[in-house]
Amino acid sequence: MDVVMPQLGETVKEGTVTAWHKKAGDKVQAGERLFEVTTDKVDTEIPAAASGVLAQILVAEGETVPVGARLAVIEEAGGAAAEEPRLSPVVRKLLDEHGLEPAQIRGTGTDGRITRRDVLEHVGRQQAPATDEPRGVALSRIRKRTAEQMALSWRTIPHVLQAIEVDFHAVEQARGTLTYLPFVASAVCKALVEFPAVNASFAGDSLLLYRRVNLGIAVDLGEEGLIVPVVKDAAQKKLPELARAIQALSEKARAGRLLPDDVTEGTYTISNPGRFGTLLTAPIINPPQVAILSTDAVVRKPVVVGDAVVVRPVGVLAQSFDHRAFDGAYSAAFLRRVKQILESENWSAALAR
Incomplete structure (x- = not known):
């Protein structure tokens, strides 16, 4: 046969x-x-x-x-x-x-x-190499493909970086054992619906605006490289469902059990290096997408609330965007909307739905 x-x-x-x-x-x-x-x-x-x-x-x-x-x-x-x-x-x-x-x-x-x-x-x-000689290490298939994709992105896309500081107090009061990531993902999905040019990709001379939000979540595989499984129709999911979907795909990725359909059709990507304590990261866009968000470390610091100085959990969200797709004002408005949602949403109610 x-x-x-x-x-x-x-x-x-x-x-x-x-x-x-x-x-x-x-x-x-x-x-x-x-x-x-x-x-x-x-x-x-x-x-x-x-x-x-x-x-x-x-x-x-x-x-x-x-x-x-x-x-x-x-x-x-x-x-x-x-x-x-x-x-x-x-x-x-x-x-x-x-x-x-x-x-x-x-x-x-x-x-x-x-x-x-x-x-x-x-x-x-x-044959083990001599201890005083440099050791060549073959790149994994994932790292080779990532290298090719990132080099292409950097050569062909005019990257612009914008960052905004977010007070995660409202999230902190509700999240329990959850990380900050699903809350950021939920806020991003809501904002993407309002800012369709960010949820888009290039096709020749056209910008394709997607009705669906297929959210890519970058997963670190250690020395193997980086892979981006995609939560399909993420904007349609309630917060608990979105959190479970992100967790399930991350576990599948680390176990090497992803299927081809798990990594296709992404429309926007979130990278999450904050767990390593990063202050601000400038991520490289995953083409043909036109933007990518980095979530950096959330740390407790003094902030002014009204006329008082209080200690709050604060983190930076940084977005790299393709300047051909939209301008800085549009990106800034998108980031401001993500910030507003994170700081004002009733997250306890969202988790109970």
């Missing part, structure tokens, strides 16, 4: 084979993990659909093919097993020089053949 590139989401048109867990000639069991596919920053393990022998691998690791393309062939159990991949003289010599056996190395060439690069990479992994 043919192994094909699966349809992993409604908007997914292609995928990249990032790893084969079997090589040509190996036996496979139905349900056993066979290969990994990357689409839109999401890595998905694909199980074998049938038991038998992996007779051929038609698409090598790193290749991108459309949905439905043939990737490999599994012969039913009892069929003729595939021959052991042949070795070129160069590869055989390298194996002999390093005292290696073909079975120790997973081939990435056509039909699972072991290439010179496969051998050298295997040897490199076995």
Whole structure:
């Protein structure tokens, strides 16, 4: 039977084979993990659909093919097993020089053949670098894609940064064990409905204004990189539901269980470095979106309320926006509206709904 590139989401048109867990000639069991596919920053393990022998691998690791393309062939159990991949003289010599056996190395060439690069990479992994030498660290797939996207954004988008200080006293009185993030997200969603040009993206010479607010929440994956799962129709959700949706997507992201549809169709993004104590962050816009918000640390500080000086929890919200989409006054009005909502909303009532 043919192994094909699966349809992993409604908007997914292609995928990249990032790893084969079997090589040509190996036996496979139905349900056993066979290969990994990357689409839109999401890595998905694909199980074998049938038991038998992996007779051929038609698409090598790193290749991108459309949905439905043939990737490999599994012969039913009892069929003729595939021959052991042949070795070129160069590869055989390298194996002999390093005292290696073909079975120790997973081939990435056509039909699972072991290439010179496969051998050298295997040897490199076995040799620990000298302690006084710099150590090269390969970038993860997520970090590579993030680097490409951010470099493109910085080259092509005229970024402008604006920041506003917010008194989180009203939020503090109601939030209990919740973080500040869902409250900021709720206020942002309300403001985006009133300021549609912020909830938009570029398409050629046009600005697309979205009716739906699909809110991206940047999630830190440590050394692996950054990923932005999307809460669909966030403006339609009440505060408790929005908080649960953000928490669920963040947990899925850190567990590596996001699906391609979880990271598509975002219209606005929030980055949340404040838990690290940052004062002000200038985030890079996630194209084709036209703005992104950073929520920085909330700290207790003296503020003037009426004629009195009181101690309040205060934090900075900073928005980077694309100056081609709108001007500074529009962005400032949007930020002011977010601030007004955060400072004046009855958050206890919002949590009880």
